[in-house]
Amino acid sequence: MDMTDSPAVIKQDEVEGLLLYKDLIPRLEVAMGKFSKRNSDELIQPVRTVIPLQKYNGFLGLMPAYMVHEDVLCTKMVCFYKRESGSTLPSTQATVLVFDPEYGNLKAVINGDVITAKRTAAVSAISAKLLMPGQSEVLAILGAGHQAVSHYQVFTETFSFREVRVWSPRRETAAKFASSVDGAVSVCDSVEEAVRGADVIVTVTRATEPVLLGKWVKPGAHVAAVGACRPDWRELDDDLMREAVVYVDSREGATAESGDIILSGAEVFAELGEVLNGNKPAHRKKTTVFKSLGMGVQDAVSAKLVFDQWEQQRKL
Ligand SMILES: NC(=O)C1=CN([C@@H]2O[C@H](COP(=O)(O)OP(=O)(O)OC[C@H]3O[C@@H](n4cnc5c(N)ncnc54)[C@H](O)[C@@H]3O)[C@@H](O)[C@H]2O)C=CC1
Numbered sequence: 027m028d029m030t031d032s033p034a035v036i037k038q039d040e041v042e043g044l045l046l047y048k049d050l051i052p053r054l055e056v057a058m059g060k061f062s063k064r065n066s067d068e069l070i071q072p073v074r075t076v077i078p079l080q081k082y083n084g085f086l087g088l089m090p091a092y093m094v095h096e097d098v099l100c101t102k103m104v105c106f107y108k109r110e111s112g113s114t115l116p117s118t119q120a121t122v123l124v125f126d127p128e129y130g131n132l133k134a135v136i137n138g139d140v141i142t143a144k145r146t147a148a149v150s151a152i153s154a155k156l157l158m159p160g161q162s163e164v165l166a167i168l169g170a171g172h173q174a175v176s177h178y179q180v181f182t183e184t185f186s187f188r189e190v191r192v193w194s195p196r197r198e199t200a201a202k203f204a205s206s207v208d209g210a211v212s213v214c215d216s217v218e219e220a221v222r223g224a225d226v227i228v229t230v231t232r233a234t235e236p237v238l239l240g241k242w243v244k245p246g247a248h249v250a251a252v253g254a255c256r257p258d259w260r261e262l263d264d265d266l267m268r269e270a271v272v273y274v275d276s277r278e279g280a281t282a283e284s285g286d287i288i289l290s291g292a293e294v295f296a297e298l299g300e301v302l303n304g305n306k307p308a309h310r311k312k313t314t315v316f317k318s319l320g321m322g323v324q325d326a327v328s329a330k331l332v333f334d335q336w337e338q339q340r341k342l
C-alpha cells in the first residue's frame with residue numbers, strides 16, 4: 027500500500043470471516059508472554075486512557091500498542107457504558123486504527139466489535155487452558171450478551187464440556203442466547219443454580235455489584251471474570267476474590283481499573299504472560315480467578331491478523 031492511499035475500511039462481517047480462534051490463540055499467547063517481560067524494545071503498551079462520558083453513563087477508552095518486531099502500531103478506541111439491566115443497547119462499541127509505524131499514515135480502519143468479542147474470549151480460553159481443573163465437565167456462563175456468545179464459541183471449540191449453563195438477570199435473554207448457539211445449553215433461574223458444581227465459570231455481565239459469590243463456587247474451580255472494568259464496579263464478592271489465586275492480564279491495568287481487585291484488597295498472584303513464560307505457576311488445583319480488563323496488544327495482534335489477510339485477499 028502506498029502511503030498516500032486512503033486507509034482500508036474493514037467492516038464487521040469481513041473481520042468475522044478473517045479472525046479465527048485457531049490463528050488468534052497462539053498469537054495472543056506470544057504477545058501476552060512478551061508483554062509480561064516489560065521490554066520496551068519488544069512491545070509498548072501503556073494502561074489505557076479513559077475519558078468519562080458522564081452525561082451518557084459511559085467511558086471512552088484509548089488503547090494504543092506498538093509491537094516492535096512485528097512492526098504493528100495501532101490503537102483501539104472503545105466506548106463502554108453502564109447500562110440498565112434490560113437495555114438492548116450495546117455495552118461496548120469499538121474501532122481499531124492501524125498505522126504505518128515508519129511514516130505515521132493511517133493504513134486501516136477496522137471495525138473493533140468482533141475483535142473485542144473474539145480476543146477477549148480467546149484470552150479467557152487461554153486462562154482456562156492454564157488454570158481450569160483437569161477433567162473439567164461443567165461450564166457456567168453468567169451474562170448472555172455479545173461476550174457470552176464469543177466465549178461460548180471458543181470454549182466449546184477448544185474444550186469438551188459435558189454441560190453448559192447460562193444465567194442472565196432476565197430469563198428470556200438467557201433463553202434467547204441458548205437457542206441461538208449450536209449445542210445444548212441449560213438456562214438457569216439463579217446464579218447459584220448456574221454455578222453450583224461448575225468447573226469453569228465465565229462472568230460476562232454488565233453488573234456493577236457482585237453477582238458471583240464465593241460460597242457458591244466449587245473449590246478448585248476456575249473463574250474467568252470479564253465484566254466490571256471500572257474501579258468501583260464489581261462482579262465477584264470479597265470472599266471469592268480473597269480465597270482465590272488471582273491472575274490478571276496486566277498488573278497495572280488491574281490495579282488501576284478492577285473494582286474486584288481494588289475494593290476487595292485481593293493480592294494479584296501473576297499475569298497470564300508470566301505463567302506462559304514459565305515464571306509463575308498455574309495453580310490448577312486451587313480456586314483461581316482470571317481478572318480480565320483487556321489490553322491494546324490483544325487488539326494489535328488481532329488487527330494484524332485481519333489486515334494481513336485482507337491485503338492478501340485483495341492481491342488475489
Ligand atoms: N475484559 C475485557 O477485555 C472486556 C470486557 N467487557 C465487558 O464485558 C461485559 C459484557 O460485555 P458484552 O457481552 O459486550 O455486553 P452485553 O451488553 O452484550 O451483555 C451483557 C449481559 O450482562 C447481563 N446483565 C445485564 N445487566 C446485568 C446486571 N445488572 N447484572 C448482571 N448481569 C447483567 C445480561 O445477560 C446481558 O446480556 C461488559 O461489562 C463489558 O464492559 C467487554 C469487552 C472487553
Ligand SMILES: O=C([O-])C1=[NH+]CCC1
Nearest residue numbers: 104106255319320321
Ligand atoms: O478491552 C476492552 O476492549 C474493554 N475492556 C472493558 C470494556 C472494553
